[in-house]
Amino acid sequence: MSRSIVRPVLAGLAAALLTAATGPAVAASAGRRMAPACATPLAPVRPVEATPWPQQRxxxxxxxxxxxxxxxxxxxxxxxxxRAHPQLTGRVLAGTDLLDPGGDGSRDCAGHGTGVASIIAAAPRPGVAFHGLAPEARILPVRVSEQQVVQGRESGRTVSADEFASAIRWAVDHEADVVNLSVVLYADDPEVRSAVRYAVERDVVLVAAVGNLHDSGDPRPFPAAYDGVLGVGAIGADGARATFSQTGSYVDLVAPGSAVLVAAPAQGHQQVEGTSYAVPFVAATAALLRAYRPELTAAEVVERIVATVDPAPGTGHGGGYGAGVLNPYRAVTETGGGRPTAPRPVAALADDRPDPAVLARQARRATARDRALVAGGVIGVTAVAVVLLAVVLPRGARRRWRPAEPA
Structure with a gap:
């Protein structure tokens, strides 16, 4: 495929499921202009009170x-x-807009990114059971597409592959700890491959959708198929692979992606499906781990998430399920497994030098790891001292040892 026609595709299905309310345009932060209004406003939807099945799971x-x-x-x-949705207020940072330069990423004409973000960080609200898996994480929006799938056909604007690569680099350079890529390219692009390497080398967790074209022969999806990226497939409420979820060696694990409840722009909730919506469950788990164990590297976070999955149903470990089904609680609480290994190298073009913000973030993480090692050493020395005292003091008492006294 020619690079000139490679385009990112949002990995969500059924345009009827991607309709939501859109309120007045949100004013951009200082120094940024107001983004233009959406050409086709989304239909309003109401809040849903019931607990969605992924949250029950x-x-x-x-x-x-x-x-x-x-x-x-x-x-x-x-x-x-x-960011106007009541459950996302105060959780969305000023980002960037590669479709309409000057925007801060807060305009969502498809409803897709808002839904993805809500699975990660939607705040609890009275009368609403739904909330995000990592409700105090911060969301950094990077707008690259407004595509929807209408009766099986893609419609809407999207950026080029080179601009998509720039979006990944921008997120890394603006201190993202985890990057959620609910977007699929069906061609290998050297700039995107290079951007993936740029992120991996800077200790960022990358999570991507494996795509929804199982009935079309499972074309190889990128960036999910790149080394160093967690590729996520979708399951339904019964735990079985969703029929649309692609199969192949690029599937590392699966998560809920069928009949998933998400927040809609401005207000309310909607039910959606697609591997797009499985990705944020894994990205949220990575956020939980990075907060709970800040000393872990990105490679160690990825290794832990994959090592703590639940077994897939039936034969399970084929290309459709990867290692198994995501289990956030096990990922956070279990400590077993072998020594984490570094992610496989990504063949790529030469990368730019990291900017000071990236170096500062790496220094903070190195400090956190050093503190953890010091704390571990202190605990070890204390434990040894306790053991020695427990052995020496009783023996001394039996032998009638006394403290030395001055002559």
């Missing part, structure tokens, strides 16, 4: 006493994120 209340993702930034490279 994962029970985020078990994780809240341990970690909420506080202090972790998750970049959502998508159709934008509407």
């Amino acid at each position: 994962y029970d985020p209340a078990r994780l809240t006493p341990l970690t909420t993702g506080a202090g972790v930034t998750v970049a959502v490279v998508d159709s934008g994120v509407d």
Whole structure:
């Protein structure tokens, strides 16, 4: 495929499921202009009070006493994120807009990015059971597409592959700890491959959709198929692979992606499906881990997520399920497994030098790891001293040892 026609495709299905309310345009932050209004406003939807099935499966209340993702930034490279939704207020940072330069990523004409972000960080609200898996994580929106699938056909604007690569680099350079890529390219692009390497080398967790074209022969999806990227497929409420979810060696694990409840722009909720919506469950788990265990590298976070999955149903470990089904609670609480290995190298073009913001973030993480090692050493020395005292003092008492006294 020619690079000139490679385009990112949002990995969500059924345009009827991607309709939501869109309120007045949100004013951009200082120094940024107001983005133009959406050409086709989305239909309004109402709030949903019932508990969605993924939340019943994962029970985020078990994780809240341990970690909420506080202090972790998750970049959502998508159709934008509407910070006006009541459950996203105060959780969305000023991002960027590669479709309409000058915007801050807060305009979402497809409803896709808002839904993805809500699975990660939607705040609890009275009368609404739905909330995000990492409700105190910060969302960094990077707007790259407003495509929807209407009766099986893609419609709407999107950026080029080179601009998509720039979006990944921008997120990394603006201190993203995790990058959610609910976007699929069906061609290998050297600039995107290079951007993936840029992120991996800077200790960022990358999570991507494996695509929804199982009935079309499972074309190889990127960036999910690149080394160093967690490729996520979709399951339904019964735990079985969703029929649309692609199969192949690029599937590392699966998560809920069928009949998933998400926030809609401005207000309300909607039910959606697609591997797009499985990705943020994994990205949120990475955020929980990065908050709970800040000393872990990105490679160690990825290794832990994959090592703590639940077994897939039936034969399970084929190309459709990867290692198995995401289990956020096990990922956070279990400590087993072998020594984490570095992600496989990504063949890429030469990368630019990191900017000072990236170096500062790496220094903070190195400091956190050093503190953890010092704390571990102190605990070890204390334990040895306790053991020695427990052995020496009783022996001394039996032998009638006395403290030395001055002559």
